[in-house]
Amino acid sequence: MAFNLTVDGTAYSVDVPADMPLLWVLRDELGLTGTKYGCGISACGACTVQIDGQAVRSCVLPISDLSGEVTTIEGLGTPENLATIQQSWIDHQVAQCGYCQPGQIMQAAAFLAENPFPTNQDIDTAMAGNLCRCGTYPRIRAAIKDAARQMRGG
Amino acid sequence: MGRAGKIARRTFLIGSAAIAGGVAFGVYKLNQTPENPLVAGDGQSILNPYILIDQTGITIITPRAEMGQGVHTSLAAMVAEELDVRWQDIRVEHGPPGAAYANDVLAKSALLIKDFEPRSNLLLKVEDNLAKAPKVFGMQLTGGSSTTADGYHKMRLAGATARQVLIEAAAKRWGGDPAELQTHDGVVISSSGKTATYTDLAAEAALIEPPQGIPLKPKSEWRYLGTSMPRVDMVSKSTGTAQYGIDTRLDGMLFASIKTNPRLGGPMISFDATAAKSQPGVRKIVDLGNGVAVIATNTWLAMQALELIDFTWGDAPYPAESAEINATIAKAFEARANTTLRNDGDPDEVLSNANPDEIITAEYSAAYLAHAAMEPLNATALFEGDKLTIWSGNQAPVYTRQKVAKAVDLPRDQVTLITPLIGGSFGRRLEFDYSIIAARIAREMPGTAIKTTWSREQDMTHDFYRPAAIARFRGLMSDTGPIVFDGKLATQSAVQSFAGRLAGLPVFGPDRVLVEGMYDQPYGIANYRVAGHIADLDLPVGFWRSVGNSHNGFFHECFMDELATANDLDPLAMRLRLMQGVHAPSAKVLERVAAMAGWTGKSGKNIGRGVAFTYSWGTPTAQIVEVRDTPNGIRITKVWAAVDVGVALDPRNIQAQVMSGIIYGLSAAMMGEITFSDGQVEQTNFPDYDALRMDNSPDIAVEVLENKDRITGIGEPGVPPAMPALANALYDLTGKRARSLPLNQHFDFA
Structure with missing residues (x-):
């Protein structure tokens, strides 16, 4: 079809x-x-x-x-024109093998668009469905918080 | 096409070098310098097996695979440091198969020594000889946390030597003394101010015989090493532009998937693919002998068609149920020990004279584990009659090419192997099964590139598992610590299982890996024995991040905790006493982690704390895990870790690797388990075989020390102590001693 x-x-x-x-x-x-x-x-x-x-x-x-x-x-951003969340991922050097990161970033970007003031608990809940076998969670958390600050303009 | 086409062309250039062989310069001279596997394409100059220069810039060729550990960055930093180039001007690619890329450090780890002990001159000579062997035996392996240590000298030397020939090329061109010339950020500069870029000089430099004995920079002059560098793969991995094996795109390609006997090693009796053949997009059904491949126009269509095939599978060559498998492992204790690498004092004598009531005994066990990397197994192959090109993310290029060539009846030099980025591996991609299958499938349709992707279910149920293991201990305490520590281990040998697959016949002999993490710990105990027994089971097992240390660290450090708590000794202070005079850097990581966590030996209400230490892959690692009782169950709230890698080249990456190891280890300890029923693995996807997620992973603090006299790796050492530290914390919280993994069989986690 x-x-x-x-x-x-x-x-x-x-x-x-x-x-x-x-x-x-x-x-x-x-x-x-x-x-x-x-x-x-x-x-x-x-x-x-x-x-x-x-x-x-x-x-x-x-x-x-x-x-x-x-x-x-x-479509979110390109190496030459990064989205804020991608820049934050790079600033925090999040990725290891990197395979899960497109999914993590797309999830995080959608979440932050809805919730510009996330608590740690909010982040945990929103991101719990995204598995990372390298265990990059500590840096994902930091990158999301940082991106939230920047997207709020501060 | 676009991006993918460009990548394919670029990688093919390097790949084609492997076919052509040819003239180049070996920088790393040994008795017999291996041939440089790289060959220059149009406009390219190759200065040695690690450096390729063309008009677009400088490409650093790494001998090891990037699968998350950050080795593209670390190895490139070693070269860039000495070559004197700007960080943003380099590209990094995987090297083709080649003897020049053999792993010397991994070869040395075959020695049956305790790594923490000082090496005699004789031993150092033996090690040097061993380091020559891998070139002969094709040990181009990424594993054993060895990449950094292996590259530390040779990659810097490659950079320094290349810089020197570039200087000499400029001296020749301009006339004059090379000693008068300097370099800065990829440019050679004369005392009179003349300049020439490396890219401009490369062709002339490639004609100059590289000099020997170029001195390396002292640490005090480092600008990249010792610094946290931005990873070379970070932008591509944050924008979806990183190319993994599974992302390989070629003109006119088709897509395949497979189903093989879920009873591992068992035959396929028959299959009926009538319904599958008529499915949309299906191009061909391929009989693999022990399973079937469907080639289709889309991976998902291939996977769907496979579901319509009726299979009759034969039996597995091992007992069908987990209980029988575990009983077979336990039976290994009845036979003589295969490997006893620690045998201090006389445990039997001391225990026979002891009051039987004072002898502490315990039996521990750990489950089979899957690797479960995020990128499912896959490889893409193009068969063209007299040659084959394969794109396979792998940790063992020489072996992979050799096995693939044999599988499709081609000479090795007619097989081009390209190693794309790897979406996690943890030891799984040391194997060559998935590459062989992809090559065999491609042979069925000459001229068409075919990407074979395993479903998650096929991947999880056809692993080479971390073997299950059982440990039996006897211990005897004095007032200050153990005077007898007698441990016996029974498990399958991952080394023999792998070596058998590689050699195609059974392999025997002592196996250091069987008892690593138990016999080689830097504790002084008067009567200290560790013996390994090999279980006779034909169940495929392999190398899982930290290998023998992954279960032995748990066994050893939990029993150590039992000995301490049985005598009301602080388990951390007891370990420190046992390390006195044995290995000072190990004692220092333990002291450091105690300070980080504010360890007092006492934990607050509803809080449990546990400590563990494992010396693995040359890197002493101490961890403290904190757990809390909450209304929803037990949470792992905090982990502190201290490690000593000797020389910390990239502190942030080292911390990331330790965090990664901790989360990998805690995941396995908490919930990791592969079980068998009817000969088949019962866990098929992440809901059955999960790992820590964002909402249940702890805060982690890592400190990196440099008290050791040599550089060692960090990909694995974070894993082993996480498991016993968690079990010991749970004991501290609940008073319940869990002696089998996974721990969710004993405790309710939030």
């Missing part, structure tokens, strides 16, 4: 089965490999993208259920 979708501001049309998850449309059909496969059952958060600003696990969202504009890590 043919489906139209908008990803990072670009319109695409793909011909795939209706139940194909958005993740595999992004990665294998569109070649947008920034969004990662980790578990396939929304248990690790590596595949997190934003749809109209909401954080969504793309590995369990059938393409036929997609409604809204998709933003991936590649």
Whole structure:
């Protein structure tokens, strides 16, 4: 079946089965490999993208259920034009293997857009679905707090 | 295409060097200098196996794989320090397979010594000889926390020697004495003010025979080393532009996935793929012998089609249930010990004369564990009749290429191996199974690149697991500390399991790794014995971050805690007494962590604190874990750690690695367990085999000391003490001594 979708501001049309998850449309059909496969059952958060600003696990969202504009890590910012949260990730040298970080960043960015004054507890709750096997959590926490401060303008 | 195409072309350049062989300069002279595996492409100059220069800048080639440890950054900093280039002007790439990239430090770790003891001149000579062996045996391995120590001399020397030939090239061009020339940030400068960039001089420099014995900078002149450097992979990893193996994109590529017998090592009796064949996007079904691959136009379509195949699987070559497997491990105690590397005094004699009521005995056990890296196993291969190119994130390039070549009946030099970034490994990608499978699948469709991706379920249920282990202890105390510490261990040998896969036949002999973390601890105890027994089980086991230390650290340090608390001794003070006169840097990390945590031996209401120490991979590491009882269950609130790496090249990265090890270790201790039923692994995905998350991971403080006389690594040493420190803290909190892992079988965690 043919489906139209908008990803990072670009319109695409793909011909795939209706139940194909958005993740595999992004990665294998569109070649947008920034969004990662980790578990396939929304248990690790590596595949997190934003749809109209909401954080969504793309590995369990059938393409036929997609409604809204998709933003991936590649659309959030680029090496030449970083989003505030990405700059904060770099300032705090968060990543180790880095594989989970696109998902962590997309989750954190959506969370901060809704909650500009997060408590530690808020951050823990919002980020608990995103697994990092390298254990970068202490720096993720610091980067989110710092990004929140900057996005509030102080 | 775009970005991916560019990366592919760039990496292929280096890869093609591996095919062509050729002329270049070895900087690291030994008796027999290995051939430089790099070959210059158009406009490129290769100054040695680690440095490639072209008009776009300077590329540092690393002999070790970047899988999160920050070695691209650390190794590049070693070269950049001596080469004298700007940090932002360098690129870093993985090297191809090549003897020049062998790991000398890892080879030395085969010695059956206690690492903390001073080395005699004879031993140093033996070590030097051992360091020559890996070039012959293809030990281009990333593991054993050895990258920094292995690179410390050779990468700096590569930078210094390259700088010298660049200077000599400028001297030749301008006429005059090289000694009159200086360098600054990638530019050679004459006393009269003439300048030439390294990129401009590279072609001429590559023709100059590198001089020997170039002196290295003293520490006092370092500008990169000893400093926390921005990681070279940080921007790409924060923007989704980092290219992992799983992100490999090639023109016209197809996508595959596999299912193999869930009874590990068992055969496939039959399969029926009729329904799968007619699924959308399916191009080919491949019989792998012990399983099936589906090649399709999309990874998910391949995975879906696999679900429609009816399989009849044969039995596993090991007992079908965990209880029987554990009983087989325990049976190993009945046979003679395989490896006894500590045998001080006479524990049997002293215990036979002791009051039996005063002998403290305990049995401990630890479960099988999966690696569960975030990036599922994958590799991409392109078979073109007489040659094969494979993109595989791996820790063992020489072995991988050798195994892949054999699997597709090609000479080794017709196989090009490219190592992309690795999304976590923890030892899993020392294996070559996934590379072999991807190559075999690609051979079925010549001319088409095929990326084979394992589902998370296939990955978790087809690991080479950290072996389960059992320890039995007897101890006897005086008023001040243990006078007998007698430990026996039974487990499978990961070394023999791996060596068997590598050699294709069974491997025997003593195994140091079996007892590491128990026999090699810097404690002076009059009657101190550690014996390892190998369990005879044909269940695939492998190297899991910190390897034998991962269970032995837990066993040793929990029993040490038992001995202390049984006699109302402070477990930290008791350890310090045992370290007196044995290894001062170890005592210092213990003292440091006590100061960091404000250790008093007493913890407050609803708070438990535990201490543990493990000397692993040459790096003494002490940790204190704090737990709290809360209405929702027990929380791990705080961890303090002190480590000694000898020379701290990148303090922030060292701290990050220790934190990482602690979280990896605590995750395993709290909830990590692989079990078997009907011959199959019961845990299939993260809900069954979870790890610490943001909401239950503790605050961690790390301090890095430099009291040792040599540089050692940090990727693994953070792992082992986290587990016993947690168990000891839980004992302090609850009075309950948990002697088996995981701990969530004994306690309710929040």
